[in-house]
Amino acid sequence: MPTDPSELKSRRQMLGLGAVVATTVAGVSVIQATPAVAADGDPVLLAATNQAYNPTVIEIVDSGQPGLHVISRSDSGSIMGENSSDDGYGVSASGGNTGLNAVGGQRGVYAVSDYGVAVRALTYDGVAVEASTAVDAGHALRVDGAVHFSRSGRATVPTGLKSVTVPAAVRPGSSVLATLQERQGGTSIEAAVPDHAAQTVTVWLSRAARAPLDVAWLLLD
Numbered sequence: 001m002p003t004d005p006s007e008l009k010s011r012r013q014m015l016g017l018g019a020v021v022a023t024t025v026a027g028v029s030v031i032q033a034t035p036a037v038a039a040d041g042d043p044v045l046l047a048a049t050n051q052a053y054n055p056t057v058i059e060i061v062d063s064g065q066p067g068l069h070v071i072s073r074s075d076s077g078s079i080m081g082e083n084s085s086d087d088g089y090g091v092s093a094s095g096g097n098t099g100l101n102a103v104g105g106q107r108g109v110y111a112v113s114d115y116g117v118a119v120r121a122l123t124y125d126g127v128a129v130e131a132s133t134a135v136d137a138g139h140a141l142r143v144d145g146a147v148h149f150s151r152s153g154r155a156t157v158p159t160g161l162k163s164v165t166v167p168a169a170v171r172p173g174s175s176v177l178a179t180l181q182e183r184q185g186g187t188s189i190e191a192a193v194p195d196h197a198a199q200t201v202t203v204w205l206s207r208a209a210r211a212p213l214d215v216a217w218l219l220l221d
Contacts, residue, residue: 151219154181157209162190168201168219170194175221178203181214192217 044050058067072078081091093100102108111118121128131140150169157164178192190204203215 149218152217154214154216155203157203157205157213157215159211160208162206162208163202163204164215165200165202166217167199168194168217170196170199170201170219171221172196173221174219176201176203176217176219178215178217181216184210184213187213189215194219 040052040054042050042052044056060067070078079091081089083090104110109119133140153166155164155166174194174196176192176194178189180187180189186207187209188206190206193202193204194200195202201217201219203217205213
């Protein structure tokens with residue numbers, strides 16, 4: 001039990017540090033800093049890692065201004081969202097009219113995926129992706145690379161027959177494009193007929209195929 005007042009004062013000063021723990025390993029004294037953990041209700045500190053157990057909500061009422069405005073002069077983005085969950089979202093946005101509004105000098109939205117889908121859109125009863133151009137000089141859609149359409153395919157007209165029928169997701173007003181995939185003298189596509197009731201597409205030739213003949217078809221609305 002220390003009795004010297006200076007020793008008691010020294011003890012109190014060491015206890016007051018709180019964030020520093022001294023440990024001795026094999027006779028060597030090691031000083032370890034304990035990380036500070038913020039509690040709910042604490043202010044948000046700039047240039048520091050802020051921890052909390054509950055979400056932080058900023059509500060702006062009838063001001064016509066954004067709830068959070070961040071300005072950055074770096075090339076790494078003004079706001080970064082990171083989620084460590086395997087099926088989580090880095091950034092989640094919702095809105096009564098527009099969930100996310102992005103404007104850029106060169107690109108409004110830039111998405112990259114190393115091995116999956118860079119951009120995925122889903123709608124239940126509307127248009128998943130809508131592209132438009134404000135002037136005729138622009139392009140509503142430009143694709144560099146291969147394109148896959150689920151409502152398309154290849155079919156073979158057997159020898160001696162003039163047509164082939166394939167299942168297809170035909171909707172009212174659907175149109176079909178069809179071309180031969182090889183040349184057979186005097187033979188051409190006579191018609192490509194969608195059938196909404198039967199959910200099929202039938203490709204007709206101008207004459208019976210003298211050998212199995214491949215045709216490609218594409219269904220459009």
